[in-house]
Amino acid sequence: MSMKSIFPLLLLLGIFIPHVASTATIPKVGKITPTTAVAGEDVTFSSVVSDDDLLASCRLFVDGEDEKGMTIKRDVVYAQLELEEGTTRLYAKCTDANGNVVSGSAVTVTVSDGSSYVEPGALIKLGCEGDVYPNDPCTSVYYYGVDGKRHAFSTEAVFASWFKDFDDLVIVSDEVMSNIPLGKNVIYRPGERMVKFSTNTVYAVSYAGLLRPIANAEIAEALYGEDWVSLIETVDDVFYGNYRIGATIESSSSFSWSTARRTTTTIDQTL
Template identity: 40%
Template structure:
């Protein structure tokens, strides 16, 4: 997505304040769009600050063109301090954020009100309301506040709310600046701030992470650059925020990586801030397994997750859903279980993985699995061999069982390449003797079940084959 960033400031002085003359050719007054030698456009405001329009669509929710832009000198522009970001004009467009499907109407002073149904959206914005929805980048969502939801179309008057917002100052309830007095000019405040935040505070080899940099400067921010391990990952001009993604090498011998933000202001002064990102060592292991009772569920249905570890001296075990730790088990346990209700529209997917840390600090991460919301839930499958270790030349008997409210069509036992070893029709337990096993190593068998509606699910059984002592 191409996003053109505009820096726009506004100073809407009261009528008792005389217009400010910048030179013999240009006089700026309350409400004027202004610029200097650089292409960035600002709006002069009554509170003495420049308010940033973070996206092109935000700007055009208030203005239709740039015909009224006035040019002033760089030094005059630098004397005007930056304020905050401008939000969408109330009543102009519907908005949402990229990580949330909810659609919001924009009310006064950047207040977002969730429209709770398509019928309400259609009543307020017409049958083509879904063509009037703009995405707000997550970076700028902090400029808005949450209001009460709209549960009925009578609770929000689009025409009235738009008419009341006849200027940005009116929308933000800005207070006029004090009149200028014929006194010695003060030196502008030279406080520059820059912040670098990371989507992950620690990383593993092969990880990806997002860097978000924000900055403000009295003279204006000309450029923000973000670096990871000395390599530039993003460069943004004339904006208060910049976002970039970085990848950690899959093979690394480093204990940490440096993340850095560097800004250049309109006066071409540079400022830098850095932070270190520790690299965690981890291993994938067949001794750590994650099992989901039902990988496909209906809306508002509960399913369980079990994380198990064998032959590991466990310090703690964690279960993660969509990157957030939901369950911590500690104290020498070898199994950790968690269950919750899953809600969402058909097709919503939740990513699940487990993490086990041993007493030496070594971390084991399971492969990521998913829980999907669908019209029909998958069968609940179990596969059991009675033990997780056998000897060379020994047979290994496994049993698959399953249950489902729609009934079970068949059960199957699969090898680690998903080839069918044994097929059983119906819902009765399915048992099969594998082997003899002639090679040492770690192996996996799968139990599969299909319900009468055609939806299937699998569970895995990991075991090892070793030589007798």
């Protein structure tokens, strides 16, 4: 008897063949960032997404209401939105080519009037409007120090030595940003990484951002392990003036990168 003729009989007997779920991966949708905004200014809200199949669409929801479509670009979806002062709940909802639908966790976005006090220790930037080019001033991120100044990150690697992500970024108005004077550049966090410039000298980043030349490869290996070369970051000579040079490390017992890292918890300690 064929399977085609057996199937109606199974239904009559009350026997059902269970549905086999699709093996397609359900998309993952991250939380919306940033979580702060300035009232009356367009802010680009984005979410990291992942799916083995191409995403068909994503929508941005505001306080539970479907607000607008989001642009899909590789593993990021984004949309621009202007919000009023107060707090708002945002999340993204995406659908993939297989019809799988999933929503990201809702986050609370705090919208200020643009003149509110910015806490020292915050990461700040301007809001970007429309399509922007890579070096647009609105893409620059600064550390707002206890000295009341904003400090630029010279490279993404310098930023990554201090922060894992941009989740705590504070969007400020042009007026607020212009009233904060520009200070020294942020340097690499003391500890795990070594740096070099155009010469062959390799430096350990010590306490307060002091660069200490490492006398030879044997000491470098004793300090950082056999893969020590992979821990060297090349710094453009234009940023040489950001650092101070200290005494040469003549033995592995005269420096501890782990202690330097553990005791340097804020950027303010290196300014």
